[in-house]
Each structure stands twice: as structure tokens, then as C-alpha cells.
Amino acid sequence: MSFEDLHDYISFLLNRKDLVKIDDTVDPDLELTYILSEEERVGKGRAIMFSNVKESSISAVGNLFSTHEKMRYILGEDPNTLGSRITNLVKPPPEKSSFIGKGLEMMKELGGLRPKITNTLPSDRNELEKVDLFRYPICKTWPQDGGKFITLPLVITKDPETGNRNMGMYRMQVYDSETTGMHWHIHKGGSEDYIKEKWRNETMDVAVVIGSDPLTIFSAVAPLPSGIDEFMFRGLISKKRSELVRGKTVDLEYPRNFEIVLEGYVDPSETRMEGPFGDHTGYYSLEEEFPVFHVRKIIEKKDRIYPTTIVGKLWHEDVVIGKTVERMFLPFIQMVMPEIVDINTMEEAVFHNMVIVSIRKMYPGHAKKVMFGLWSLGQLMFSKIIVVVDSDINIHDRKEVIWAMTTRIDPQRDVTIIPGTVTDSLDHASRIFNYGSKLGIDATRKDASEGYTRRWPDVLEMPKDLEDRMKKLLKDRLMDK
Ligand SMILES: Cc1cc2nc3c(=O)[nH]c(=O)nc-3n(C[C@H](O)[C@H](O)[C@H](O)COP(=O)(O)O)c2cc1C
Incomplete structure (x- = not known):
């Protein structure tokens, strides 16, 4: 219609x-x-x-x-x-x-x-x-x-x-x-x-x-x-x-x-x-x-x-429009960068101020390549902070994102600051109107290809067959009682 x-x-x-x-x-x-x-x-x-x-x-x-x-x-x-x-x-x-x-x-x-x-x-x-x-x-x-x-x-x-x-x-x-x-x-x-x-x-x-x-x-x-x-x-x-x-x-x-x-x-x-x-x-x-x-x-x-419309803090209809744009344009972004699994621009970050992106990482430096790609892609140029995580992270769950951001980075190695480039005209925090810095956080797992010399630990997980059996037992013995 x-x-x-x-x-x-x-x-x-x-x-x-x-x-x-x-x-x-x-x-x-x-x-x-x-x-x-x-x-x-x-x-x-x-x-x-x-x-x-x-x-x-x-x-x-x-x-x-x-x-x-x-x-x-x-x-x-x-x-x-x-x-x-x-x-x-x-x-x-x-x-x-x-x-x-x-x-x-x-x-x-x-x-x-x-x-x-x-x-x-x-x-x-x-x-x-x-x-x-x-x-x-x-x-x-x-x-x-x-x-x-x-x-x-x-x-x-x-x-x-x-x-x-x-x-x-x-x-x-x-x-x-x-x-x-x-x-x-x-x-x-x-x-x-x-x-x-x-x-x-x-x-x-x-x-x-x-x-x-x-x-x-x-x-x-x-x-x-x-x-x-x-x-x-x-x-x-x-x-x-x-x-x-x-x-x-x-x-x-x-x-x-x-x-x-x-x-x-x-x-x-x-x-x-x-x-x-x-x-x-x-x-x-x-x-x-x-x-x-x-x-x-x-x-x-x-x-x-x-x-007419109103804009303001958090709850206004620009938030609905912003989320619609994010969901609608994800397939276009994936066409240019197929490694991208999902993107989350959040209302509390005024959408582009912090963009979380999950990728299927294939090679050293891949997270940085994605950051620079996004900073060059249409209005994603306004993203002030980009956080890149692996595809096992559900980027719409803030807890999982914070967990990845805090457990998968060594700040000196994984934080990139671009000193002076494009900023959104509405960014009052930048020192100069329309010009300021960017922050990229690579919160993906690291290995020897990126100079990580230790053994990256496994994530806590139960075997799938055990999980299925126990879920059934729990349901039969506890939940239905
Ligand atoms: C309610 C509302 C008000 C907006 N006000 C402005 C504005 O004053 N200036 C501006 O550059 N963008 C503003 N925007 C964002 C632009 O409309 C948006 O970036 C759009 O893609 C611009 O189209 P263009 O790429 O053809 O310039 C506003 C968006 C909304 C939803």
C-alpha cells in the first residue's frame, strides 16, 4: 500500500x-x-x-x-x-x-x-x-x-x-x-x-x-x-x-x-x-x-x-526513523562489506555517535579495515565511535557488547584515534565546528597474526548434546511441577 x-x-x-x-x-x-x-x-x-x-x-x-x-x-x-x-x-x-x-x-x-x-x-x-x-x-x-x-x-x-x-x-x-x-x-x-x-x-x-x-x-x-x-x-x-x-x-x-x-x-x-x-x-x-x-x-x-515533528532527547520519533534507516540500509552496507553480520546504532548514542558492528573476521587488521570502510560510507562518516566485535556477539544486547569491549581489548593495541576528520555538524563536543576526532575500538579476538603471543582462552560453553538433555530434564522435572 x-x-x-x-x-x-x-x-x-x-x-x-x-x-x-x-x-x-x-x-x-x-x-x-x-x-x-x-x-x-x-x-x-x-x-x-x-x-x-x-x-x-x-x-x-x-x-x-x-x-x-x-x-x-x-x-x-x-x-x-x-x-x-x-x-x-x-x-x-x-x-x-x-x-x-x-x-x-x-x-x-x-x-x-x-x-x-x-x-x-x-x-x-x-x-x-x-x-x-x-x-x-x-x-x-x-x-x-x-x-x-x-x-x-x-x-x-x-x-x-x-x-x-x-x-x-x-x-x-x-x-x-x-x-x-x-x-x-x-x-x-x-x-x-x-x-x-x-x-x-x-x-x-x-x-x-x-x-x-x-x-x-x-x-x-x-x-x-x-x-x-x-x-x-x-x-x-x-x-x-x-x-x-x-x-x-x-x-x-x-x-x-x-x-x-x-x-x-x-x-x-x-x-x-x-x-x-x-x-x-x-x-x-x-x-x-x-x-x-x-x-x-x-x-x-x-x-x-x-x-510538524519534534526532536529532543531519546524518545522522539526521530528514533523510530533512525532505527528504520539502520535496518533498511544494512543490506546495502553488507553488499559493499559482506563481512558485516549486523550493525547497531543506538538511540542513546544519537545513532551515529557510537556504532557497534559485528563481523566475520578473516584476516589480521580486518576490524580496522571495517572501521575505515564505514567512516567512508555515506552518512556513516559521522560515526564518532565505532566498535567492532566478532559475530558470536549479539550486538543488540548491551551486556554482551560491554563484555566483548572489556574482555577482548588491550587498549594500546586495539584503540585507534583519528586526530582530525569529518564530524557531524551537531557534534558540540568537537573543538571545531564540523571537524574533530574519531575513536575505533577493535574488540575482536586476537591471535598470532596480530602479534598476540599467548593462547586466547575459550569462552565458557556446555556441550550442545548435554545442554539439550539437561534442558529436557529441567523441563520435565522442575518447570512443569
Ligand atoms: C526531523 C529531522 C530534522 C532534520 N534536520 C536536519 C537539519 O536541520 N540539517 C541537516 O543537515 N540534516 C537534518 N536532518 C537529517 C537529514 O534530513 C538527513 O541526513 C538526510 O539524509 C539528508 O539528505 P541529503 O543526503 O539529501 O542531504 C534531519 C532529519 C530529521 C528526521
């Missing part, structure tokens, strides 16, 4: 009693986000629609991605199965299967790949006479936030050299009725397009869609390699072509099922202080200079709804 647009998804959630409506007057300044946050932290994680937001006649909706169940409906299947299905497309068929069969299967799967582009807007879309961002129920999430932020925008740009589209989710601080910040981090797709425009000294067109079907929204967050079109990715998942429409004042295409679209531009010679903003890390991300987005035109759906 794929949802037509945000309204279709909201109806689906309502039918499943996974969305509640609040008609009381709610302030977009802290109150609305507090309610969303508490529903995620101590409630059932339902989506919430606010029909009466102070100083706006437009309804707001949040918690659209707040549970793994919702994510499965949005993707249409389990994220790991989905990742494997897409990865299998680029793998050669097994020895005995037919190439024709594989070809037909590929054609079916790739049917949704190319977006359909039209010039005409659906009839229920209106071009507003005046640009006024203050008409929307844009929220301030945390007390020390620098202002109101659009938190679920789909920012669409084009690479001026290749013409490739990019869609990323980058928060936007509202400065006035026509201007916002553009918080694309330096390593992200939108920023790459911006840097190239800067080299050419050209003003760049930007379109920002607020509200679309949930799979399109998820595709903006997915960590795709540069040059891979998010709308193709969306089409691959849904097996249905994405429908785009050409902008009125921008040389860009954006999803035709939008609720609100802001067409405008970023002038590469202009920056402005952005932030602070209560962030995924559980801290306020500090004020920094970022580009500025000027809105030229707004087009809206007649009964538009404004979607």
Missing part, C-alpha cells in the same frame, strides 16, 4: 485509532510540542491533529512516524526485507536461475523508478497573493530555541553541474514573514548543490514542500548517496512512479501531492546566525552562520494541513 497524500495517511491513522484530534486552543509556542512529546514518551505514540492552534487558522499534525508499526505501513513491509529486496536488484542472479526471469523481475521492480513530471497543478491548489509565513502554525519546541522552526520541510535543490535533483530534510528557522534559515549541514546533498552554486556565483532556486505522503517525507531523510534521486528511491519502494510538478517561479520539480510549497531562492553570498535549537542530541545545537532562504511564492492545497 502507498498513501496518496498526507490526507490519505491521516484518514488511515484515524481509522486505526492511531490519531487523535485535539480541538482545544493550543499555543504553538512550547505547548503543542509538549503534547506531542508526552504522547510519545508516556502515551501510546499516536499521531495528534491540532485544529485550533493559536494565531493560525490552519491545522497542524504531528507524530506521523512515531511507532515502528506506522513505519511498516508507510514502507509497505519490514525495513530489512525491503532493503534486501532493493539490494537484490543489483546483485547477479544465483547460478541456477534464469537471466530472463531475473530481467523480468527487475523490470517489475523498477517500474516505479522514473518520476512522472507534469506542468499543471491539481485544481485544488491556490497560489497565494502574498507571502506570509506567519499564517502557519509553526512551532517553537524548546524554551531556548532561537524562534519558530519548520521542522519537517522537504528541501528540493538541483546540482548545477549535473542537473540531478536532491531532496533533504533541513530545519528552517523563521526570521520574518518571507525569510528563513536554511540549515543544511555542510556534508549534505543540499549543501553540495549550494557550494557548487557558490563556485559559480549564482543565486540558487530552492523549493520547500511542507506536507506530502509519508513515504516521500521519509525519502527526504533517507541517507542516499549523492546523485541518487530521492523520488526514484521512493518509486522503488512503492513500485509506483512519483508524481512531480514543475515549479512556477523555480526551475525545479516537486511532489504534486504537496500541502504547502514555498518557492524561493538562496543567495550564496548571504548567511545569517541560525539557532539555537533543541536537537536530536538532547542539547541545544549552538548558533552558527547558515544560508538564508527567501520565499518568492506560496502555493497551498485548499484544505492544507501543516505537519
Whole structure:
């Protein structure tokens, strides 16, 4: 199943009693986000629609991605199965299967790949006479936030050299009725397009869609390699072509099922202080200079709804999105590094701050090879700490991980520090913005090939046949009594 647009998804959630409506007057300044946050932290994680937001006649909706169940409906299947299905497309068929069969299967799967582009807007879309961002129920999430932020925008740009589209989710601080910040981090797709425009000294067109079907929204967050079109990715998942429409004042295409679209531009010679903003890390991300987005035109759906999200410490829906990304992208990572058995990016480590990876170790230095491979692979470049363990460790069990980390390392030999490289823009602990160090811990077993001169002890284990016999005896004699 794929949802037509945000309204279709909201109806689906309502039918499943996974969305509640609040008609009381709610302030977009802290109150609305507090309610969303508490529903995620101590409630059932339902989506919430606010029909009466102070100083706006437009309804707001949040918690659209707040549970793994919702994510499965949005993707249409389990994220790991989905990742494997897409990865299998680029793998050669097994020895005995037919190439024709594989070809037909590929054609079916790739049917949704190319977006359909039209010039005409659906009839229920209106071009507003005046640009006024203050008409929307844009929220301030945390007390020390620098202002109101659009938190679920789909920012669409084009690479001026290749013409490739990019869609990323980058928060936007509202400065006035026509201007916002553009918080694309330096390593992200939108920023790459911006840097190239800067080299050419050209003003760049930007379109920002607020509200679309949930799979399109998820595709903006997915960590795709540069040059891979998010709308193709969306089409691959849904097996249905994405429908785009050409902008009125921008040389860009954006999803035709939008609720609100802001067409405008970023002038590469202009920056402005952005932030602070209560962030995924559980801290306020500090004020920094970022580009500025000027809105030229707004087009809206007649009964538009404004979607929002909150980020913060541990329990918010970015955690559900992060885990979905991890499970879905594991098969892609395994295609590049087949020795990887599993990966665990943990919410308490803000996902990429500590990545645990288990491998089938084959040769000396293998754990380090995996660390360097991950530090070079897409957004895994942001991993601050990578811990590599053997495949006998269940990396989703924190106790087993700590056991391996403490019993399989000699710190001088097994700890690697990379003094200066890429860091996530949100890492406030690094000494310089966007630049800092990395830590790699090789917690795999060692042998003579890595200079270990002693005998590595065996792990405590009972013989399998004894275990089976005793389990039966225990069950018969003790458990059933
Ligand atoms: C709610 C939310 C807010 C986000 N805000 C930002 C942001 O302000 N800046 C940023 O660079 N990435 C942000 N991200 C992460 C990016 O959307 C993500 O890294 C995405 O893959 C970027 O796409 P790109 O590779 O096409 O740039 C956010 C993600 C979520 C879920």
C-alpha cells in the first residue's frame, strides 16, 4: 500500500485509532510540542491533529512516524526485507536461475523508478497573493530555541553541474514573514548543490514542500548517496512512479501531492546566525552562520494541513526513523562489506555517535579495515565511535557488547584515534565546528597474526548434546511441577 497524500495517511491513522484530534486552543509556542512529546514518551505514540492552534487558522499534525508499526505501513513491509529486496536488484542472479526471469523481475521492480513530471497543478491548489509565513502554525519546541522552526520541510535543490535533483530534510528557522534559515549541514546533498552554486556565483532556486505522503517525507531523510534521486528511491519502494510538478517561479520539480510549497531562492553570498535549537542530541545545537532562504511564492492545497515533528532527547520519533534507516540500509552496507553480520546504532548514542558492528573476521587488521570502510560510507562518516566485535556477539544486547569491549581489548593495541576528520555538524563536543576526532575500538579476538603471543582462552560453553538433555530434564522435572 502507498498513501496518496498526507490526507490519505491521516484518514488511515484515524481509522486505526492511531490519531487523535485535539480541538482545544493550543499555543504553538512550547505547548503543542509538549503534547506531542508526552504522547510519545508516556502515551501510546499516536499521531495528534491540532485544529485550533493559536494565531493560525490552519491545522497542524504531528507524530506521523512515531511507532515502528506506522513505519511498516508507510514502507509497505519490514525495513530489512525491503532493503534486501532493493539490494537484490543489483546483485547477479544465483547460478541456477534464469537471466530472463531475473530481467523480468527487475523490470517489475523498477517500474516505479522514473518520476512522472507534469506542468499543471491539481485544481485544488491556490497560489497565494502574498507571502506570509506567519499564517502557519509553526512551532517553537524548546524554551531556548532561537524562534519558530519548520521542522519537517522537504528541501528540493538541483546540482548545477549535473542537473540531478536532491531532496533533504533541513530545519528552517523563521526570521520574518518571507525569510528563513536554511540549515543544511555542510556534508549534505543540499549543501553540495549550494557550494557548487557558490563556485559559480549564482543565486540558487530552492523549493520547500511542507506536507506530502509519508513515504516521500521519509525519502527526504533517507541517507542516499549523492546523485541518487530521492523520488526514484521512493518509486522503488512503492513500485509506483512519483508524481512531480514543475515549479512556477523555480526551475525545479516537486511532489504534486504537496500541502504547502514555498518557492524561493538562496543567495550564496548571504548567511545569517541560525539557532539555537533543541536537537536530536538532547542539547541545544549552538548558533552558527547558515544560508538564508527567501520565499518568492506560496502555493497551498485548499484544505492544507501543516505537519510538524519534534526532536529532543531519546524518545522522539526521530528514533523510530533512525532505527528504520539502520535496518533498511544494512543490506546495502553488507553488499559493499559482506563481512558485516549486523550493525547497531543506538538511540542513546544519537545513532551515529557510537556504532557497534559485528563481523566475520578473516584476516589480521580486518576490524580496522571495517572501521575505515564505514567512516567512508555515506552518512556513516559521522560515526564518532565505532566498535567492532566478532559475530558470536549479539550486538543488540548491551551486556554482551560491554563484555566483548572489556574482555577482548588491550587498549594500546586495539584503540585507534583519528586526530582530525569529518564530524557531524551537531557534534558540540568537537573543538571545531564540523571537524574533530574519531575513536575505533577493535574488540575482536586476537591471535598470532596480530602479534598476540599467548593462547586466547575459550569462552565458557556446555556441550550442545548435554545442554539439550539437561534442558529436557529441567523441563520435565522442575518447570512443569
Ligand atoms: C526531523 C529531522 C530534522 C532534520 N534536520 C536536519 C537539519 O536541520 N540539517 C541537516 O543537515 N540534516 C537534518 N536532518 C537529517 C537529514 O534530513 C538527513 O541526513 C538526510 O539524509 C539528508 O539528505 P541529503 O543526503 O539529501 O542531504 C534531519 C532529519 C530529521 C528526521
